[in-house]
């Protein structure tokens with residue numbers, strides 16, 4: 284499926300604001316892919332499709348998440364906003380005919396991140412947070428960092444999300460903690 288066909292189909296699945304966010308994420312993913320020598324087409328598709336399950340009702344969300352093949356844990360069940368990544372991975376295959384595992388994993392893990400993230404997974408994780416319609420306080424700092432050092436930008440993005448979830452009194456998904464620790468250890472040269 285080409286990008287224009289994906290856009291048309293995606294428009295039917297998402298509300299206006301989420302569709303605009305998806306186009307913004309696609310553009311940022313494209314720029315980051317060029318900057319960090321990643322496959323631009325893959326980055327654009329992953330950025331465009333990453334939130335395709337965002338507007339599903341809870342029952343459908345659970346159903347698609349369980350069919351994705353991604354391990355669905357108790358934290359995800361008790362915070363269902365964490366299910367749209369895995370559910371999106373399933374829909375990406377079913378509705379958009381996407382079978383590239385790096386694209387599918389970038390969609391599946393775009394909310395939590397995980398240990399050993401690929402370059403594409405990091406690009407989608409960051410692009411989701413820095414796209415132009417995002418307006419939170421430290422967004423400009425993360426935008427700037429994302430074109431200088433992708434790993435540091437992922438850590439900054441995780442810090443921002445972790446603080447936000449804590450302020451809401453929510454549970455932090457452990458994959459985010461593992462991913463963040465790994466990237467910080469790598470940066471300080473203590474991961475080997």
Ligand SMILES: Nc1ncnc2c1ncn2[C@@H]1O[C@H](COP(=O)(O)OP(=O)(O)O)[C@@H](O)[C@H]1O
Pocket residue numbers: 362364365393394395411444448453454455456459
């Ligand atoms: N690592 C995490 N652990 C727990 N909850 C999270 C985590 N990351 C994000 N969330 C929650 O999931 C929601 C959806 O995340 P995300 O898809 O990144 O945001 P958005 O819906 O703004 O695109 C966030 O608003 C937050 O409440």
